[in-house]
Amino acid sequence: MHRSDRWAAVLGLIPWLLVVAPLTMMLAALWQQGQGVLSLAFLLEDPSRAGRAGGIASLLLSTGWILAVCLAVAVPVGLGCALFLSEEVRPGSATDRRLGFALDLLAATPSVVFGLFGYQFFAITLGLGFSILSGGLALSLMVLPLMIRSAEQALRGVPLSYRRAAEALAVSRWGWVRRVLLPNAASGIAVGVILSVGRALAETAVLLFTAGYVLRRPDSVFDSGRALSVHIYDMAMNVPGGTERAAATALVLVALLVLINLLIRRLVRRPFSGVVR
């Protein structure tokens, strides 16, 4: 072994520590701050006194509603667009490149911009106000490219021989999509849906001025509702003495995301997927 390699093998531990240490410190700090209030009751009680007391039950409910609205739009439209890309567009054609650029730009657009758009278009122009509907719709635009790209990847992964066989049998296009393509790509599409859930759960800036801040349980999707991530921000920045509960909420959110990560790992069944977010 060359001497330079021996040095490199040892010195590489420095960047490794630079990455692993802060993450460990972060989880430790959150645990230290939040574990005092973390309990089953914290999950099952509604917050009171602007969040200083009680739990996060109503926020879990709002988050679930926002997620449901978001997925109800993003999954069908995303799947449709992915099918369009895999069935009707030749890779490398002008349509492929233009649509690809639009999707990449949508994916790279800062989340506050989605917030601005959602506020102006859904809340004001369409008159939905600060509501779960506005927030979920704005969020669905944000996760759309992620959903499309992962579904597209899954659809393109279906072997070409299946397609040839279906053509030879003169199976109708709809029959091919429904009976062969979608079932074979199902697990990959599921990964796309779960990735979208993870991204939507992690998002805050979009929801600040679309879904609003209201703490109580929403009665319908036209009510304002506060998501978990917004709660963390508000408790940490605007409510004096809120840090403990902010940290506890953050722990709940991180635990949810770890679960999602494990689920994807199981679905993908590869040691390292290379697909993140």
Added chain:
Amino acid sequence: MTITLFLPSADRGLRWLLRLSALLSAASLGGIVLVLLWRTGPFLWSQGGAVFASGWHPGAGEYGMAAMIAGSLLVSLLALAMAAPVAVTLAAWLRYYAPAALRRPTLILVELMAGIPSVVYGLWGLLVLVPWINRWAPPGASWLAGSLVLALMILPLALLVTDTALRQLPPTWSRAGEALALSRFGVLRRVLLPGAAPSILSGVVLQFGRALGETMAVLMVCGNVVQWPHSVFDPVRTLTANIALEMAYATGEHRVALFVSGLMLISVTAVLLTLAWRLRGHQHAPQ
């Protein structure tokens, strides 16, 4: 697929449905740009140049964003300068030097890091980093704090992009190096890293875009004072933080000015994305 004169009606329906959803997806981007242009058009027409001046006094009708544009750029650039070298060296080390028992858990950890919400990074910055910097150089909430938190946030994706870029190199390259009895370090420095450089650079450009657009973490740790920072310990306010802070109460022209900063952000993102596409030669960007 098959070319038939009479498409069964379900097939025709499916085709239109797919086209419609593709159109909707593309239209959402068009809609965002149009709405931003529609809201800001008259303002930009009458006093567009004024947004690049340096006084931000919405009460007095002064909407100069220069200090906040600088804030955004400075915070992101320092974050990139800290994260990119660490990400690239660590990815190379994990691939070519690290024991297998360390490589897999580290990559899993890094994937997990990539999924942690920005508010949570911000909360950590607020609870730990800001008080810690405050001990050395008050007030703590500063350019440095923002860059450190951002660096930690963009590190995982920069690392994963580098890892993918290295994996996609022809395996013959490193084997040829071994056959010539070159040091692995030499091959890495002279052959592998230069070979993967376009993809790595493209990934880094995208991460710069992500840093510029990041809102919550920066909002929580930067101190949000509109000023030109004189040192890394001075508080700054970024464009994104400004939108999040002032949207709640802004009205009239003030609100339009915030939409202008949104338009700026999406324009810069488009430029960076084009650059990243050029670097990679029109391949899809990794997400």
